Amino acid sequence: xxxxxxxxxxxxxxxxxxxxxxxxxxxxxxxxxxxxxxxxxxxxxxxxxxxxxxxxxxxxxxxxxxxxxxxxxxxxxxxxxxxxxxxxxxxxxxxxxxxxxxxxxxxxxxxxxxxxxxxxxxxxxxxxxxxxxxxxxxxxxxxxxxxxxxxxxxxx
Amino acid sequence: xxxxxxxxxxxxxxxxxxxxxxxxxxxxxxxxxxxxxxxxxxxxxxxxxxxxxxxxxxxxxxxxxxxxxxxxxxxxxxxxxxxxxxxxxxxxxxxxxxxxxxxxxxxxxxxxxxxxxxxxxxxxxxxxxxxxxxxxxxxxxxxxxxxxxxxxxxxxxxxxxxxxxxxxxxxxxxxxxxxxxxxxxxxxxxxxxxxxxxxxxxxxxxxxxxxxxxxxxxxxxxxxxxxxxxxxxxxxxxxxxxxxxxxxxxxxxxxxxxxxxxxxxxxxxxxxxxxxxxxxxxxxxxxxxxxxxxxxxxxxxxxxxxxxxxxxxxxxxxxxxxxxxxxxxxxxxxxxxxxxxxxxxxxxxxxxxxxxxxxxxxxxxxxxxxxxxxxxxxxxxxxxxxxxxxxxxxxxxxxxxxxxxxxxxxxxxxxxxxxxxxxxxxxxxxxxxxxxxxxxxxxxxxxxxxxxxxxxxxxxxxxxxxxxxxxxxxxxxxxxxxxxxxxxxxxxxxxxxxxxxxxxxxxxxxxxxxxxxxxxxxxxxxxxxxxxxxxxxxxxxxxxxxxxxxxxxxxxxxxxxxxxxxxxxxxxxxxxxxxxxxxxxxxxxxxxxxxxxx
Numbered sequence: 001x002x003x004x005x006x007x008x009x010x011x012x013x014x015x016x017x018x019x020x021x022x023x024x025x026x027x028x029x030x031x032x033x034x035x036x037x038x039x040x041x042x043x044x045x046x047x048x049x050x051x052x053x054x055x056x057x058x059x060x061x062x063x064x065x066x067x068x069x070x071x072x073x074x075x076x077x078x079x080x081x082x083x084x085x086x087x088x089x090x091x092x093x094x095x096x097x098x099x100x101x102x103x104x105x106x107x108x109x110x111x112x113x114x115x116x117x118x119x120x121x122x123x124x125x126x127x128x129x130x131x132x133x134x135x136x137x138x139x140x141x142x143x144x145x146x147x148x149x150x151x152x153x154x155x156x
Numbered sequence: 157x158x159x160x161x162x163x164x165x166x167x168x169x170x171x172x173x174x175x176x177x178x179x180x181x182x183x184x185x186x187x188x189x190x191x192x193x194x195x196x197x198x199x200x201x202x203x204x205x206x207x208x209x210x211x212x213x214x215x216x217x218x219x220x221x222x223x224x225x226x227x228x229x230x231x232x233x234x235x236x237x238x239x240x241x242x243x244x245x246x247x248x249x250x251x252x253x254x255x256x257x258x259x260x261x262x263x264x265x266x267x268x269x270x271x272x273x274x275x276x277x278x279x280x281x282x283x284x285x286x287x288x289x290x291x292x293x294x295x296x297x298x299x300x301x302x303x304x305x306x307x308x309x310x311x312x313x314x315x316x317x318x319x320x321x322x323x324x325x326x327x328x329x330x331x332x333x334x335x336x337x338x339x340x341x342x343x344x345x346x347x348x349x350x351x352x353x354x355x356x357x358x359x360x361x362x363x364x365x366x367x368x369x370x371x372x373x374x375x376x377x378x379x380x381x382x383x384x385x386x387x388x389x390x391x392x393x394x395x396x397x398x399x400x401x402x403x404x405x406x407x408x409x410x411x412x413x414x415x416x417x418x419x420x421x422x423x424x425x426x427x428x429x430x431x432x433x434x435x436x437x438x439x440x441x442x443x444x445x446x447x448x449x450x451x452x453x454x455x456x457x458x459x460x461x462x463x464x465x466x467x468x469x470x471x472x473x474x475x476x477x478x479x480x481x482x483x484x485x486x487x488x489x490x491x492x493x494x495x496x497x498x499x500x501x502x503x504x505x506x507x508x509x510x511x512x513x514x515x516x517x518x519x520x521x522x523x524x525x526x527x528x529x530x531x532x533x534x535x536x537x538x539x540x541x542x543x544x545x546x547x548x549x550x551x552x553x554x555x556x557x558x559x560x561x562x563x564x565x566x567x568x569x570x571x572x573x574x575x576x577x578x579x580x581x582x583x584x585x586x587x588x589x590x591x592x593x594x595x596x597x598x599x600x601x602x603x604x605x606x607x608x609x610x611x612x613x614x615x616x617x618x619x620x621x622x623x624x625x626x627x628x629x630x631x632x633x634x635x636x637x638x639x640x641x642x643x644x645x646x647x648x649x650x651x652x653x654x655x656x657x658x659x660x661x662x663x664x665x666x667x668x669x670x671x672x673x674x675x676x677x678x679x680x681x682x683x684x685x686x687x688x689x690x691x692x693x694x695x696x697x698x699x700x701x702x703x704x705x706x707x708x709x710x711x712x713x714x715x716x717x718x719x720x721x722x723x724x725x726x727x728x729x730x731x732x733x734x735x736x737x738x739x740x741x742x743x744x745x746x747x748x749x750x751x752x753x754x
Contacts (some may be wrong), residue, residue: 022472023454026437030396057455064456064613065437067396083358084553084589085515087603121438122358123397126515127171127208127522138174 007035011043015050024051025061029068038069066121074109074116076154080132083122090144091130095119097144098132101151114155160198162239165215167282169204169368170361170400171522172211176228177201180212183231188239197239203369205282207269208522210250215282220264224250253519253541269520272539274501276509277325277485278362278525281369286404289411292372298417300488304380305423308491313384314340317487319495321507326352326443326480327558327584328660329506329573335477338467339385342475347387349378350471350478352448353394353401356440357556358607360587362511363481365523367394367401370485371408375431377479377487379418382429385477390431393448396438405433440557440611444659445470445478447613458615459659480585482511502528506572516553516589517543526571533567536590547592550691551675555584557604557611558664560671561597580671582664596693597676598683602630604668612662619662622653626669635696638684643673695738698753702729702742705750712742712751 014031018024028047032039039062048055062068080086080095095106098117102110109116125131128140139150166172166181184199205213210224214234221244223234230248237243251258252268264270275281284291292298304313318333339347351374355363367374378390394402409431412418420428434452441447442457449471451457470476486508490498499507506528512535515521519541526535536542536552543549551561560581562569569575573583591600605627614620626649629642650666657663673680682688689697702712708726713719720736723729731742743751 023434023452025454026451027435027454030435030437060456061454064458065439067437084556084587084603085359085521087358088516088589088591088595088600121356121397121440122361123170124355124361124364125171125174125208126359126361126513127211128174129515129521131174140174 010035015047025058029062038072075114076134077116078132078134079118079120081123082119085126086130089129093144094130094132094142097147101148160196162197163217164197164199165202167205167213168201169365171208172213175212177212179228180226180231183228187232187235191235191240193239200285203281203286204365204523206523207520209520222250222264223248269539272534273525274509274527275525276489277482277511281365286369286371287407289372297372298376300491301376301379302423304383304491305425305427310384316495317490320490320498322486324480325482329583332483336384339475339477342468344475346474347385348471348474348476349382349387349390350476351378351392351481351484352478353392353481354436354443354448355395356443357585357587359515359589360513360556360585362513362523362586364398364401366481366485368404371404373488374481374484375408375412377484378431379429380487380491383427388428391452392433393436393452396435441613441661444661458613503572505574510586512586512588514540514588517592518590519544528572529570532569532571543592550591550593550595553589555582556587557607558667559584560667563675580674594691596689596691597672597679599634599693601669601672602634605630608665616658618653618656622649623665625649633683634694636687642684643680692753698738699733700731700736700742700751700753702731703750703752704728705748707748712745715741715745
């Protein structure tokens, strides 16, 4: 796929630019996440080879941090905040409702590749609790009843 | 600088941005232009005002009128009424829940939420445009750095910080001046000054607001600190989840370079200082200093045993000093106004102010900055405005996953490092989550353990395995499968983990369990012995019942997924408890409020 070729070329540029820099593995993985949406094995191999570190080191880092995903994500990534403020205001019910509506467990992606459902750490918007994010959009002061309607907007 | 007769301050913090403040700014600018006011009124996107509950927030100066929950449709009215005709738009003005005071009559600083606050670290948040270095400079910005570099020796700078009594605001409360002394004493070619902006405690967002609202204050403090300990390189480790903060920091660093306030020969001296940003990638343990340094080095963020302390051997094997964002937020003021001024705020063992993030079941959610030693009750009741909907206050959780729950009986405690530690809670980073009668304390303990188990890096056994065992017991209890002796098992495990885990995360992980057992033992016992959840929260322990308010409309019976509700039309229905899966659908369906849970 020409599209993919471009992505790999872009990653190669990032790696070249960071070669020799101390602690470059994480920034490279972060860029790879931006480019590919996840970090499959061949991407990890590229980073390891490019930076001159072992694949096990890259794999170790990419499995340690929750931001790096080894699986492709859905078109819309839903993050339900399970920080304390949101939790005491009932965000678990929001997550349960989403799980029911989408028929997937937190951490999984729907079969049509449209949604990935995640339970996230505190988003820092505690004043709006309970909060969820879909992509870059923030939805605050949520009730379980609002969930289906919000999802429909992203299905259209 | 151009002069304007009015300033419209629109909060651009995360909370208000999430509720659409960027669109407000656009609309204000459009409207002002249309009315020909763009030369008279300036719109400024500021950092957080603190009162996130009322977001998006707009303040009009010089009057200090505070508009809350402003919608795009409201902008036209504010422009045409307030800014054009000089009449405050009364129905949009924020009114304090408790005192019913509003900024129609009074200025902002005199109403309930702000009256008892004292702003040192947050002084510029919500006041200046964080993306404009000139505004920071106009508010005495970089003067402290100038003073330190040109009038003080590094030792004098450290002495001033030491004398101020400033203690780390990230959680443990270690004296900042001491830390600097240790780092200064280490001899090495390279040293590093690190800012810990990996704010991971759920419910704490003061560091984010400070970075978003006043990024230059952090850069200035790092440069002062670098001068004091003898470092020429600074690192800010910031959560990737804070994109606005990262963007503003990058911009601030760029501007500071342009002005020669970072880089080579700052203020014509031979001091050089530069700052790099490194993004976190979602690991709570990276807030621990040794894990944080490993992460900057690009490795798995696992902590290591101390000693050697970072001041001796830290980042890239060199002596390193690490301070939290809010700690740094105080530095410039201490250098400018002196240690004695700083000590005059707060109490002798905990000087200065502390920023708290109020959240959960409280009317005024948001950020507050108060003098140390203030009674907890003042924060919860006067500033926070108590619990909403007339519910009864049960507890306040401080210190995040490392902290504890403080019951209503201890509300008069003084809020300072030592008093909080004494009762089994802790200052922590300053998250304060309020819980009311509907929150189950066993479930809250379970919630925190769930967090710790997930975030444990897995390096040491007590934390990796021990916290999981504790979680399993707590899960059993909340599911109604608790056994006699579970509380004692939890206590033993907790003590063992506290004394043997490698880092702060593990050592403090049992705190939420211990403090809830200490103050809410009766709730644990009710779960275990009576299979009952006093707060009616734990699903497995609830029984749904239909009362005689039932009209027999059959709505619940039709919705019940397991068909366990029976009864004739227009007669009271009954739930078969043996079949009920406690999903709560019936209760949500009933229009007559006839279904209750016990």
